[in-house]
Amino acid sequence: MNAVIDAINKRRSIxxxxxxxxxxxxxxxxxxxxxxxxxxxxxxxxxxxxxEDPAVKRKLLDAALPQAKKITEQVKDVDPERYQxxxxxxxxxxxxxxYSAPTIIFVIGNGRYAAHSCPLACENMMLAxxxxxxxxxxxxxGAMVTEDGxxxxxxxxxxxxxxxxxxxxxxxxxxxMRPPKKEPKVKWL
Ligand SMILES: Cc1cc2nc3c(=O)[nH]c(=O)nc-3n(C[C@H](O)[C@H](O)[C@H](O)COP(=O)(O)O)c2cc1C
Numbered sequence: 561m562n563a564v565i566d567a568i569n570k571r572r573s574i575x576x577x578x579x580x581x582x583x584x585x586x587x588x589x590x591x592x593x594x595x596x597x598x599x600x601x602x603x604x605x606x607x608x609x610x611x612e613d614p615a616v617k618r619k620l621l622d623a624a625l626p627q628a629k630k631i632t633e634q635v636k637d638v639d640p641e642r643y644q645x646x647x648x649x650x651x652x653x654x655x656x657x658x659y660s661a662p663t664i665i666f667v668i669g670n671g672r673y674a675a676h677s678c679p680l681a682c683e684n685m686m687l688a689x690x691x692x693x694x695x696x697x698x699x700x701x702g703a704m705v706t707e708d709g710x711x712x713x714x715x716x717x718x719x720x721x722x723x724x725x726x727x728x729x730x731x732x733x734x735x736x737m738r739p740p741k742k743e744p745k746v747k748w749l
Contacts (some may be wrong), residue, residue: 567691568592572738574695575659576647577730580665581612586692590729593688594667599677606678606724609666609715616714617658620702624657624712627704657701661728664702671718678724695732702726 596623598603611617629650636643649656658664665685670676686696703723705711715723 563691564687571686571690572736573694573697574673574728574730574732574736576733577659577661577695577728578733579660581730582694582729586606586694587663587665587729588686589692590689590694591665594681594685597677597680599680602672603671603673603677605669605671605674606681607668609668611661611664611666611726617664618656619708620664620705620713621655621657621712623643623705623708624702627707628657628701631704633699638685644725657699658726658728659697659699661697661730663729664726665729666703666715666726667724668717668721669683669714670718670722674724675721678722682725682727685729687730689727693731694729695736697728698725699728702728 565575587610594606595610597602611620632646632650635646643715646656654660667678667682667685669675682698686698689696703726705715706717706723711717717723
């Protein structure tokens with residue numbers, strides 16, 4: 561099997577991590593893979609904030625969790641099954657947003673090209689991490705920290721900045737199941 565196709569097919573969102581730090585050399589390799597992503601006009605409209613400090617993680621969780629809970633209530637009627645599984649995580653996990661990952665990477669973009677380009681950097685990072693034996697998860701709930709002044713300061717958030725990811729990084733604990741995926745909808749002309 562082609563190594564890239566294999567990584568694309570086998571990458572999973574990882575929601576449980578070993579309590580083992582990721583060497584900075586590997587974190588840098590993952591970030592460099594993100595930085596190699598295509599970007600509109602080669603603008604590379606991103607910067608990266610790497611969080612390893614438990615006290616900062618605590619602040620992030622305190623800022624994100626109430627927002628995540630609010631949003632979760634909105635899916636109650638739309639997707640009751642997902643609602644129940646998220647509620648279970650809130651009840652069972654000490655950190656149901658960042659899943660106690662050793663490393664959290666915020667990809668922060670600004671400008672007209674950020675929305676198209678930054679997710680490509682995130683996917684590059686997730687595939688590169690997988691190829692290095694690391695697990696990742698894009699946690700949209702983890703981006704809901706922007707109303708907290710002290711977190712804004714820590715992330716150096718400026719007017720117009722948007723968070724992509726953040727992308728969790730760590731050694732996976734156990735196996736993650738491939739969720740069902742729809743067949744691609746394709747029209748050939
Ligand atoms: C924009 C975006 C936001 C996501 N936010 C979350 C999140 O907040 N929490 C979470 O556990 N997973 C999150 N995910 C992961 C998805 O749930 C996951 O990609 C999807 O279920 C498919 O599983 P797979 O990544 O293993 O193929 C997010 C993924 C994307 C692309």
